[in-house]
Every structure is written in structure tokens, then in C-alpha cells.
Amino acid sequence: MFSQLIQNLIDHTVETSLGYFQAELWLCGTIVVLLLARLFSLDRLLPGNVLALAGSVTAVFAAWSQLETVQAEPGFSETFFTGLMIQDLFSVYFRLFLALFLVLTVALTILSGIPDGEDAPDFYTLLLGATIGMMIMAGANNLLMLFIGVEMASVPSYAMVGFLKGRRTSSEAALKYVVYGAGAAGVMLYGISLIAGVLGTGDMSLLADRIRIVAEGGVAGLGDAEVRLVVLGVMLVLVGLAFKLSLVPFHFWCPDAFEGASAEVGGFLSVASKAGAFALLVRFAVSLSGPSSAALMSAFGIGLGVIAMVTMTFGNLAAYGQSNMKRLLAYSTIAHAGYMLMAVSAMLVMQNSPQAGALGQEINACIGGLLYYLAVYLFMNLGAFAVVALIRNYTFTEEISSYAGLGRQNPVLAVCMLFCLVSLVGIPPFGGFFAKLMIFGSVYKAGDLHWSMYLLLAVGGLNTVFSLVYYLRVLKVMFIEERPADSRPIRLPSLERAYVSLLGAFVLLLGCAPLLADGLTLLAGEAANSVFSAAVTSR
């Protein structure tokens, strides 16, 4: 019997789990090869950036093949590694998203040459390691994996922020990021210990069920001491996630870290670490939602709505006075985290309402909208950061004033920036508009259940109008002002031009090419569906 048990464990690990984990394994292998190449002084033959690019492209193919198999079975959901991780369309969607983003980031670093030959293995090790952490965050099915994912994503990020050696601002940014980040991770861990201890399990798919058992009356209320402890734990975990998402009371690090880090790293952190944290937030929120915790979770939903309002308002207001482009984009990142949080808030309010059964379609649409938003955000935000990085290589500055007259001198860069910024505002026909529309639509539907959702919608709409002003200011500098006569001309090689054009084209196409946009919407909807079906089948 025991022999059978071990044999099953080995078989399941080798045949199923490692297959589901292959994208991460390819990245792990790439890291080891990167270090070995350096160890045996093969870096002339196999430069670090080529290896990293090859590894991340392989990871994309691995994730793509998983997508095809998982998509063939609607509602597919299976835990692996003895229940520590979960494989469904939601996690595969994020895996593919992160791998694709990794390829784009590595390509950008190759074009802009941010790690020199000496540092390339170090830098790409950190970059790939952080991506593995984010993939684990998206597939976590256990509180331990939740924490390991967050740590694996953050620890290399701290180092990447401080990667520009000998620069005062870079080391300062890294210090601030690591001090706040380590604190947030510690607080989150304490929350995890409370949840796991009181509910007696770390398995996230069992949490809602255990809350029902702990709340003896059947409905979890704050009157019960054990439920109070769980609620405290959930709040502490949310602090950690809010830090990763740079939501308002925990956003201090974001502008400083982005300004001190290179633009490439800023772009990576703003998209990838947000995506991983949102995946985790959705999974965590869904795993806690159940019939007995409905009242608590819908209160959490409204609380997240309030945080979303404050976050986007703060982000947009603070972005006004910025003269540094990276800092402006950092505040814009904060504001966008607020927009995306609206979807999670609406989802929680709807899923924990008495009419949840009838609202299945709308609940799906919330998460579908969030996934679509993240995909569009990838292209528009990375595009903006890429332009900042490429211009920096010529002008050696990231001040907005140095962009004067760029529209005439280098139309490709300027038009790409135009597409990205306009899409960030959310103006049709760009992708950002439809993404925002989907989220606002979900929040509107949630408004029937609680009035505060209408308020959230109104604040979101107002913020969109606010944000127009500071994005337009950058565009005005680029297109209307004259370029100073003594400034250095920016002549991009054709490869770099092709790169930014590609990103700009995707921002446009995701908005106005129905085939691409509908395909993505459909995929996002299915992925959203899978996260809920997992929660239902395990119950």
C-alpha cells in the first residue's frame, strides 16, 4: 500500500506536475545555463542576452502549448504538486502573458543595452527569477506557495532596482523598496500564519469551506473570536498584496523605485508584478468567498472599492506636478492599479450577494475585463517605458522637457508614445478604451447591489478626465514645442524603430481590430470562468 502511494506520487509528479510546470522549468534551466556559461567563460560564445531570449521564447512556446490543451477542455482545473499549485486556464493565461512579456522585456534590454556584457548573466538571472515567482503567484493553490511566489517575485526585483551600480539614486531607490517590501512581506506572512492556523489548512481551495466550519452559526460574523482572527489575517495578507499593487496607503515606494531604477526595470515591475499580484488577489478573494462568508467578503469588496477610489484619485493628482517622465509613469501606474482594483471590488460585491447564482455571467465579465485590461496594459505601458529608455540612450535624461520637438525629429517614437499615452487615458479606438469600458460596465452592474459601486463608477469616470490633462502635457511638449537647436539628434536604428512600432501597433490593434480584440476577450472570459469553476468543483 505504501509502495503504491510512493509510486503514485512519483508518477504524478513526473507525468503531470512537471508537464504543467514546464514553462517555469525552462526558465529555471535557462538561469542555470546562464550561470554555467559564465562559469566556464563561454560568454563570448553564448552571450547572456541571447541565452535569456532563447529561454524566454521557449517558455512562451511551452505556455502556448498548455493553453491549447487546457482550452480544449472547458472548465479544466487540476491541482498538481500534491495540491500546492493549480492548473486551469486562468493560471495558463497568466503564464503565457508573463512569458510573452518577458520576451518583450529581454528584447528591450538587448536593444537599449542596459546590462553590459559583464553584468548580463546577473541581470537576466534576476529578471527570469522574478518572472518565475510571478508565474508561481498566478498558479498558487496553497498559502505557502502564495508567500513563496510573492517573495520570489520581490527579492530579485529589489536587486534589479539597485542594479545601476555607482548611482546614488539607484541605491537609494533599492533601499527604500527593500525596506518597505520586506516589512510588507513580514506583515503578510503573519496574516498567513493566522489564516492557516485558525482554519487548520493552507490549501486555498478549502478556505471557504473551513470558514463555514469555524463559524458555528453557519454565517461568519465578527462576533466570533476565531472569525475575527481570520478577518485580521485576511486584512494583513491584503496589506502585502496592496504593497505589491502600490495601492494608496502602501504606494510610497513606487515613484521612488521607478525613478531610481532604469526605465526597462520600471516597465517590467509596473506590468509584471502588477499582473502577478492581481492574479493572486483574485484567487485569494475567490477562495475565501462562500455562502457563510458572504457578508464579510462583500464588505471587503466595498472596502477595496474605497481603496480603488482613493488610489486612482491620488495617482492622477500626484502625476500633475511631475517633471520626470518615469515618475509621471509611476504615478500613472498607481492610478491604473486603482482602475483594475475596481474590477476585483465589483466581482466580490456581486459574488457575495444573494443573487450570485443569477449573476454568473456578470461576475465572469469582471475578471474577464481585468484580464483584458492587463493584456492591453502590457503593451501600452511597456511601449511608454520603452520610448523613455530609448530616448535616454541619446539624451541621457528622462525629463519631460527634453522631449521637446520630438514629434518632428523622430516621428516613429513620438507616434508610438502618442498611441500609448492616449490608450492609457482610455480614448477610442485604442485598446485602453475598451479595457476601461469593460471594467466600468461591470462596476455599473454591481451598482444594482450596492450604491457605493455607482460612486466608484463616478470617481473612475472623473479620474479618466483628470488623467487626460497630464498625459496631454507630455504630448504637447513632444508635438508642439520646438526642439532646441543644440540638442542631440535622435536617430534610431531600424530594429529599435521596429520594436516600438510593434508595441504601438498592438495598442491600436487591440482596440480596433475586431479579430484580435474579440479573440482576446473570449480567451479572457474563458480564463475568468475557469477560476470560478475551480472554486465550485472543490466545494
Added chain:
Amino acid sequence: MQPSLSGYLLIGAVLFTCGVVCMATRRNAIGVLMGVELVLNGANVNLVAFSRYTTLGIDGQIYSLFIIVLAAAEAALALAIALNFYNNHLTIDVDKASSLKG
């Protein structure tokens, strides 16, 4: 005399509170990191206690093992960053890290 679960949780809570206070009040970066370690160890005490007294079982001890390793990795990286900061600024006072703001 068998100590009860609440005794261990109390120790964990005291460690956690000390850690948070230490993080909030210390100006020295190393001091802040010591606060973080206290918080992590508060969580570890909780997990090990829960693993003895609740259905969490051996999982709790495995959690704390992973946490010890992650905490060490994080502390090592934070020390390296603090060292880098010292090389650039000749201080590790976090209040002196003020050239980035706005």
C-alpha cells in the same frame, strides 16, 4: 504543566508587535531589517504552535522551514543593498535617503 496554544500565540503577537514598532521607529536601515526578522519569527512561532495544536499538522513546520530560508535570503539581499547605499552615501540612515521625492 502543559503550556496552552494561546501562550504561544501571545509570544508570536508580542514578537510581531515589537517588530512592527521597530520597523516604524528605527532610522537605521539595519535596525529596520531587524524589525522585519522579528515579524517573520513571530509568524514562525505561530505556525509551529498551530502545527502542534490544530489540524494544520506537519505543514506548519514545513511552512516555517521555508520561511526561515526565505527570510535569510531576503536579509542577505537587504544587507547587500544597504551596503551599496552606504558606499554611495556613507550612511545607512533611512531618513537621509531623501534625494528622490515629489
Added chain:
Amino acid sequence: MTDLVGHLVLFGGGAAVLLMLPLLIGKLVRPHLPTPQKDAIYECGEPAIGSSYIQFDLRFYVVALLFIIFDVEVAFFFPWAVVYGSALQLADPRLSDAARQELSNRLLSEPAGSETVISPEAAWQLGLTGFVDILIFFAVLLVGFAYVWKRGDLDWIRAVTRRAHQAPDQTVPTSGHTTTVSTSA
């Protein structure tokens, strides 16, 4: 119980009184005439030089950083060693039935009197799996270690001077240490 507490209170109280009493008497009896010489720090009759808060060589930090990572990784060996050791003992077919029962119960954390017994074949399989697992783990760890070594981060008389010649603005590079964190964590 009360007996123990009583003893503790008596002992603690006695210690406190015996400590405080001489101090109190001294305070009441002694004259108060401070001079700069009397207020100076006592250092074996020598004049005190500087503050005791001196700075240590930064290289201690670097070695400490590397040590702590590789040291803590070994913590993963403990649970592994417990299982692997029991499995190898159980894999021995000459083991007596009683000892086999006891070891099985310990490995499966079941109470004494449980019927489940692990056969030598199953134990051998478990041991083999554990061995392969730890080999992979250790190999990855070794790659990180070799990388650090190759970069020269373990050299005590490092080439601080050599680097100083090459790049005057960079004293101690830290990126190497951070890399080890990500690979070995």
C-alpha cells in the same frame, strides 16, 4: 506548585534587597565631589581613545552574506535527512519485525500499535527518490556557489585594489551577491 513559587519569590526578593542595600548605603554615605578626571571613562588606567562604535571592515559583511545563504539552505536537509535515514534503515531486509514496525510508525507519524508496515522494496524506492531529489537540489546550489567563487566574491584579499584601478568610482560591487540570492533561494 506554591512551594516553587514561594521559593522563587523569596530568592528573587532576597537578591534584589542584597543588591539594592549596599547601593543605597553608598549613595547616602559618600561625598559628592565630581571632577573631570573622575567622570572620565575608565580604561585600565589608559586615556580612552575615540568611541567604541568603530566601523568594521566591509569585507566581513560580504562573507557574512554569502555564509548566511549557504548556511540556511542546509536547513532543507533536516527534514530530508530524517525521512532518508529511516527509509534506508527500512530498506535493509535483515531488520527485525518489531523494529520495522516501530520505524514505520515513526516515518508515517502514526500512533504505536498501528498495523501499517513499510516493505523493504517500498522503503528502497522512497530512499532512491529522496536521493535523486537532493542531488538535483544540491547541484543547483553548487552552481550558485561556483558562480560566486568564480566571480571572486569569496577572496579575502580581493581585488579591491585591482578594481579600484579599473573603475575608480566603484568600490565594492554588490550585484554578485544579490545574484546568489536569487539563484539559491
